[in-house]
Amino acid sequence: MSLQSLEHRKQYLQEYYKNNKDKIAEYDKEYNKNNKNKIAEYDKEYYKNNKDKIATKKKKYYKNNKDKIAIKGKKYRKNNKDKIATKKKKYYKNNKDKIVTKKKKYYKNNKDKIAIKGKKYYKNNKDKIAIKTAEYRKNNKDKKVEYDKEYRKNNKDKMAEYRKNNKDKIAEYDKEYRKNNKDKYYQYNIKRLTKLGLPFKMNCTEYCYALLSWSKYVKELDNNMCKNCSSTEKLNSHHIMPKNLFPELSLDIDNGITLCLKCHYKVHGKT
Numbered sequence: 001m002s003l004q005s006l007e008h009r010k011q012y013l014q015e016y017y018k019n020n021k022d023k024i025a026e027y028d029k030e031y032n033k034n035n036k037n038k039i040a041e042y043d044k045e046y047y048k049n050n051k052d053k054i055a056t057k058k059k060k061y062y063k064n065n066k067d068k069i070a071i072k073g074k075k076y077r078k079n080n081k082d083k084i085a086t087k088k089k090k091y092y093k094n095n096k097d098k099i100v101t102k103k104k105k106y107y108k109n110n111k112d113k114i115a116i117k118g119k120k121y122y123k124n125n126k127d128k129i130a131i132k133t134a135e136y137r138k139n140n141k142d143k144k145v146e147y148d149k150e151y152r153k154n155n156k157d158k159m160a161e162y163r164k165n166n167k168d169k170i171a172e173y174d175k176e177y178r179k180n181n182k183d184k185y186y187q188y189n190i191k192r193l194t195k196l197g198l199p200f201k202m203n204c205t206e207y208c209y210a211l212l213s214w215s216k217y218v219k220e221l222d223n224n225m226c227k228n229c230s231s232t233e234k235l236n237s238h239h240i241m242p243k244n245l246f247p248e249l250s251l252d253i254d255n256g257i258t259l260c261l262k263c264h265y266k267v268h269g270k271t
């Protein structure tokens with residue numbers, strides 16, 4: 001084919017396209033509809049064979065159309081919130097391990113960077129975070145209880161160690177808690193006393209009085225004197241077998257011993 005006829009052909013095709021736009025578009029549409037799988041297969045093959053070329057082209061396009069793409073993206077995200085959330089959820093569900101591994105790796109390699117960023121974010125968003133945290137806690141109470149339970153179960157040694165090293169702090173916290181939650185603490189005590197009184201078929205008031213007279217009688221039997229150091233100051237009646245484990249022995253006179261407050265604390269490992 002001569003150059004001239006090639007040029008001629010090109011011109012003819014251009015002319016043809018121009019004059020038959022609608023017809024061609026219609027034909028394309030029909031063809032695409034009827035050959036979906038074939039086209040998809042072809043696209044896939046094409047992508048596979050032209051990865052680098054496509055990546056370069058995409059990069060160039062992104063670079064030259066940043067603002068346009070950003071606006072478009074924002075608009076799309078705004079209009080397709082639910083769709084995106086569903087998609088994300090699905091993706092997360094199907095790629096959990098992959099994502100977790102990736103995140104872990106990223107955290108490990110960017111610890112300092114993340115710490116600085118986190119600190120800065122926290123500083124600038126304190127109020128927002130406080131509100132959000134409170135909101136989350138409120139909506140996930142059951143989850144938190146479950147989580148705490150699981151944590152305590154899995155970290156028994158750690159918790160014991162913490163209790164041992166922070167006795168004063170915990171005692172102070174307990175005192176403050178009882179002070180601020182009088183009703184709750186009262187309810188708790190009633191529940192506990194009721195439970196302890198059950199072996200004697202007593203309600204909590206009856207049991208409380210029985211316990212008081214038990215305590216008085218134990219002290220009388222010990223001549224109102226600490227059995228350990230002979231002090232006569234601040235005397236308590238101590239249950240040799242703890243009453244929460246042996247409620248049926250809690251009013252047994254042989255299960256009581258008189259101790260001063262100091263010695264009593266020692267027995268309970270509080271000092």
Ligand SMILES: [Zn+2]
Nearest residue numbers: 237238239264
């Ligand atoms: Zn005691």
Ligand SMILES: [Zn+2]
Nearest residue numbers: 226229260263
């Ligand atoms: Zn004593």
